[in-house]
Each structure stands twice: as structure tokens, then as C-alpha cells.
Amino acid sequence: MSQAFDYDLVIIGAGVGGHGAALHAVKCGLKTAIVEAGDIGGTCVNRGCIPSKALLAASGRVRELRNTHHLKSLGIQVGDVSFERQAIADHAKDLVSKIQGDMSNSLTRLGIDVIKGWGKLAGEQKVVVETASGSQMLTAKDVLLSTGSVPFVPPGIELDGKTVFTSDEALKLDWLPQWIAIIGSGYIGLEFSDIYTALGSEVTLIEALDRLMPTFDPDIAKIAQRVLINPRDIETKVGAIAKTVKPGSPVVIELADPKTKEVSEVLEVDACLVATGRIPATQNLGLESVGVELDRRGFIPTDAYLAVLRNGEPVPHLWAIGDAMGKMMLAHAASAQGVVAVENICDRPREVNYLSIPAAAFTHPEVSFVGLTEPAAKELAEQQGFQVGAVRTYFKGNSKALAEGEVEGLAKVIYRKDTGEILGAHIIGLHASDLIQEAANAIAQKTSVADLSFMVHTHPTLSEVLDEAFKRAEVAH
Numbered sequence: 122m123s124q125a126f127d128y129d130l131v132i133i134g135a136g137v138g139g140h141g142a143a144l145h146a147v148k149c150g151l152k153t154a155i156v157e158a159g160d161i162g163g164t165c166v167n168r169g170c171i172p173s174k175a176l177l178a179a180s181g182r183v184r185e186l187r188n189t190h191h192l193k194s195l196g197i198q199v200g201d202v203s204f205e206r207q208a209i210a211d212h213a214k215d216l217v218s219k220i221q222g223d224m225s226n227s228l229t230r231l232g233i234d235v236i237k238g239w240g241k242l243a244g245e246q247k248v249v250v251e252t253a254s255g256s257q258m259l260t261a262k263d264v265l266l267s268t269g270s271v272p273f274v275p276p277g278i279e280l281d282g283k284t285v286f287t288s289d290e291a292l293k294l295d296w297l298p299q300w301i302a303i304i305g306s307g308y309i310g311l312e313f314s315d316i317y318t319a320l321g322s323e324v325t326l327i328e329a330l331d332r333l334m335p336t337f338d339p340d341i342a343k344i345a346q347r348v349l350i351n352p353r354d355i356e357t358k359v360g361a362i363a364k365t366v367k368p369g370s371p372v373v374i375e376l377a378d379p380k381t382k383e384v385s386e387v388l389e390v391d392a393c394l395v396a397t398g399r400i401p402a403t404q405n406l407g408l409e410s411v412g413v414e415l416d417r418r419g420f421i422p423t424d425a426y427l428a429v430l431r432n433g434e435p436v437p438h439l440w441a442i443g444d445a446m447g448k449m450m451l452a453h454a455a456s457a458q459g460v461v462a463v464e465n466i467c468d469r470p471r472e473v474n475y476l477s478i479p480a481a482a483f484t485h486p487e488v489s490f491v492g493l494t495e496p497a498a499k500e501l502a503e504q505q506g507f508q509v510g511a512v513r514t515y516f517k518g519n520s521k522a523l524a525e526g527e528v529e530g531l532a533k534v535i536y537r538k539d540t541g542e543i544l545g546a547h548i549i550g551l552h553a554s555d556l557i558q559e560a561a562n563a564i565a566q567k568t569s570v571a572d573l574s575f576m577v578h579t580h581p582t583l584s585e586v587l588d589e590a591f592k593r594a595e596v597a598h
């Protein structure tokens with residue numbers, strides 16, 4: 122370490138992004154400190170991935186055990202299935218404390234200084250931390266910003282945290298409303314529709330765009346509508362914005378046309394979950410002390426190497442990752458960026474390949490994807506002059522899915538017909554979130570579908586759904 126600085130690296134924000142960066146920094150021999158104003162683990166561990174997956178796991182079991190038709194087809198009968206709301210909530214809470222504790226221990230075990238307080242830049246290579254016992258100035262050769270994001274609440278929507286709330290409160294599962302409106306059909310809207318309907322609530326899903334799940338590949342969205350929405354107690358309002366939401370009993374929601382803003386309908390429900398996206402937590406970070414301006418949407422501007430930009434040029438020794446820079450708001454994207462930023466700090470230039478980063482919605486069944494949708498792949502093909510192939514394989518033709526009696530599902534692989542390179546893969550079906558990894562690795566390594574078709578998959582497994590797609594792809598020789 123250079124003697125001129127307190128640390129080689131100071132990281133502001135100990136979410137999964139900051140944590141991943143800190144662990145890699147130690148591996149690279151950097152003397153590291155991490156500053157955290159709230160709970161170690163940030164959104165993902167405390168108010169995101171972890172508690173939501175715990176609620177999905179428990180509510181998913183309730184759904185499964187109440188599906189007498191499915192159980193009967195396997196020769197099983199069960200009596201009445203009941204659950205304790207508070208016990209399910211405690212499962213999520215306990216998991217959060219366990220993982221938060223494990224993360225804190227991993228930092229201290231590796232000799233990383235954890236400084237509790239609000240961190241902000243105080244000029245180049247300087248961070249000031251407002252701690253409970255006063256302010257502390259730190260100097261560092263490099264500074265990494267990983268301050269994450271918070272829920273976005275559109276104007277006109279009033280939160281009270283009890284009847285109108287965001288995922289921050291919903292994850293506590295303090296009560297189960299009989300009728301809940303969920304605004305937004307993105308990841309949070311979809312996962313919470315799964316949780317609430319499994320536990321017996323009626324859901325009204327409100328989406329501003331003209332189709333539900335607007336970011337999914339159209340074929341997948343169609344099946345998702347058929348298996349995740351239609352058979353459940355979910356009413357949908359598509360092409361409608363929640364213009365105003367007033368908390369209380371009942372919660373009153375004015376729906377309006379997104380273009381004219383004219384009120385078209387008024388709903389009275391027991392509760393409302395606002396799941397309309399997230400905004401970066403980038404205020405009061407002292408960015409002005411180094412002359413950096415946030416972009417139009419409040420994200421920290423960065424280049425491909427994750428260096429923070431000032432008037433389009435990298436600021437020396439200042440880096441940003443994760444939800445705060447907003448390239449892909451996912452936990453594993455944030456930690457991958459953390460590793461890449463540290464590599465760049467160590468003068469080993471590296472970029473993140475976003476096309477190979479998979480994403481999943483952990484509904485029942487799950488939805489996952491990596492790379493481009495078919496319309497996006499076709500657009501690229503037109504620009505670059507190549508042909509796109511798309512193969513679809515169905516879970517109903519897979520022995521393992523048949524044995525499980527879980528046959529709803531589709532895998533779709535989109536590829537270049539000339540090179541066989543995979544451009545995108547999309548799956549809906551049992552364990553889709555695990556299955557997508559093979560396609561993600563293939564994209565990262567540019568493996569052709571022709572080569573993948575020779576790789577041997579265990580029989581009988583769900584992985585054969587993708588195997589069949591690789592074998593059916595037609596690549597020019």
C-alpha cells in the first residue's frame with residue numbers, strides 16, 4: 122500500500138455490490154475499509170432477494186399442498202393445509218439475520234475495516250464519514266461508490282407504510298389483506314402476486330404499459346399470463362396508471378389513461394403495494410466535491426470500466442457499481458461489477474458482459490432469461506446483416522417434468538444461424554432460475570449451439586429441455 126493513504130480502497134455501501142468488491146480487494150492484497158450507514162447486506166439481504174425468496178419458498182409450499190388435483194395425480198391425499206402468517210414472516214426475518222451475520226463476519230474475518238456511518242466524498246481520494254461519535258476523515262488511493270437504490274414512488278401515491286406500502290414493508294408480512302392492488306407488473310409485482318395469491322389474498326395487478334410483464338420475451342409473457350395470472354385470483358388492469366392512491370380503510374385508487382391522464386375507474390381495496398421500480402440512492406454523496414454530476418435519472422455516470430465520469434472523462438481513482446450506476450439492477454450484477462472494478466483498480470483492465478448476466482423471477486413456476494429477446498435479436502440481425510434462429514422446447518416433452526407432474530413450461534433459445542452463437546435464452550418452468558445458467562455460461566464463452574449439442578446432459582433431468590433446444594438448432598456448416 123502507498124504510505125500516503127489510510128487505505129488502498131474505501132468502499133461506500135456494504136450491499137452485495139460493496140461486499141463482493143471488498144472480498145475481491147482483499148484477495149488482491151488491497152487494504153480495504155467499507156462504510157455502511159444502515160445494515161450490512163443492503164437491499165438484497167435485508168429488504169430484497171433474501172426475504173422475498175423466503176416468503177416465496179413458504180407460500181409456494183402452501184400453494185403446492187393445496188393443489189389437491191396435482192397431488193392426487195401423484196397418488197397423494199392431504200387434509201386441510203393451514204399456515205401461520207407470523208411463522209412465515211419469522212422464517213424470512215430469521216434468514217435475513219443469519220445471512221446478514223454471515224456477511225458481517227466474512228468482512229471482519231478478512232481484516233476489512235467496517236465503519237458504521239454516512240460516507241461521502243470530500244474531494245479526490247478523500248471520504249468523510251459521519252459516525253455516531255463524530256466525523257472521521259479517510260484517505261484512500263481508490264474510492265468505490267456502491268450506495269444502491271430505494272423504491273420509486275410515483276407522484277400522487279401516498280404511502281402510510283400500513284395500507285399503502287412498498288416492498289420494504291411488504292416483506293415483513295405484517296398482515297394479509299383480503300384484497301390487495303399491486304401497482305407494477307415487473308419483478309416485484311409478479312413475485313408478490315405469487316406470494317399473496319398462494320396465501321389466499323385476491324390481487325388486482327395494475328400495469329401502465331399495454332402488456333403485463335413488458336420486459337419478458339413475448340412468447341414467455343404469453344405463457345406466464347396463462348400459468349401465473351389467469352388461473353389465479355388475479356384481476357389485471359393493463360394500460361392504466363395509478364394516478365392517485367390514498368391510504369386508509371379502504372385504500373382508494375384512481376386509475377387513469379397513461380396518455381390523457383383522465384380518470385377511468387376508482388378502486389377501493391384493503392391494501393396497495395407500490396412496485397413501480399427503484400431509483401438510485403445517490404443524494405448527499407459529496408459528488409460535487411469532485412465535480413461529478415448525476416445523469417438525468419439520478420444514476421452515477423460511469424464508463425465501461427466502471428470509472429466515474431466527469432464531463433464524459435473518467436475521474437482518476439473513483440469508481441461506481443450496482444444499483445447506484447443502474448446498468449442492471451440485480452444483486453449478482455452488482456457483485457460482478459464489484460469484482461471487475463477491483464480488477465481495474467489493480468490495472469488489469471476488464472469489462473462486464475451484461476449480455477451474459479441472467480435474471481429470474483422466482484414465481485411458481487419460475488421465469489428466467491439471459492441476453493436478448495427475439496424482437497431485440499431480430500433488430501440487431503437487421504442492423505448487422507445476419508440471420509436469427511429460434512428454437513422452442515416444451516417441458517411437457519421432458520421425462521423429469523412429467524415425473525414431477527410439472528409440465529407447464531417452455532425454453533426458447535435464440536441464436537445466430539451463421540456462427541451458432543447464442544443471443545438469448547428464455548425459460549418458464551420448474552427450476553428455470555437454475556436452468557438458465559448453462560445458457561448464460563455459453564453466451565459468456567461464445568460457445569456455439571452446435572458445440573453445446575454434443576455436450577452430454579444427465580438423464581432424466583430438466584437440463585434436457587435446453588439440450589433438446591441445442592440439438593434442434595440449425596447452424597450453417
Ligand SMILES: Cc1cc2nc3c(=O)[nH]c(=O)nc-3n(C[C@H](O)[C@H](O)[C@H](O)COP(=O)(O)OP(=O)(O)OC[C@H]3O[C@@H](n4cnc5c(N)ncnc54)[C@H](O)[C@@H]3O)c2cc1C
Pocket residue numbers: 133134135136137138139156157158159160161162163164165166168169170171173238239240241267268269270288309402405406442443444445449450451452453454455483
Ligand atoms: C423486493 C426485492 C427483491 C429482489 N430480488 C432480487 C433477486 O431475487 N435477485 C437479484 O439479483 N436481485 C434482486 N433484487 C435487486 C437487488 O436487491 C439489488 O440489485 C441489489 O441489492 C443491489 O446491490 P447494491 O450493492 O448495488 O445496493 P444495495 O443492496 O442497495 O446496498 C447499498 C448499501 O449502501 C448503503 N449506503 C447508501 N448510501 C450510503 C452512504 N452515503 N454511506 C454509507 N452507506 C450508504 C445502504 O445503506 C445499503 O446498505 C431485489 C430487490 C428488491 C427490492
Ligand SMILES: NC(=O)c1ccc[n+]([C@@H]2O[C@H](COP(=O)([O-])OP(=O)(O)OC[C@H]3O[C@@H](n4cnc5c(N)ncnc54)[C@H](O)[C@@H]3O)[C@@H](O)[C@H]2O)c1
Pocket residue numbers: 275304305306307308309310312327328329330334335361362363364396397398399449450451480481482483
Ligand atoms: N427476482 C429478481 O431478480 C428481482 C426481484 C424483485 C426486484 N428486482 C429488482 O428490483 C427492481 C425494482 O423492481 P420493480 O418490479 O419495482 O420494477 P420494474 O421496473 O421491474 O417494474 C415496474 C413496473 O411498474 C410499471 N409502472 C411504473 N409506474 C406505474 C404506474 N404509475 N402505474 C402502473 N404501472 C406502473 C412499469 O411499467 C413496470 O412494468 C428491478 O429493477 C429488479 O431488477 C429483481
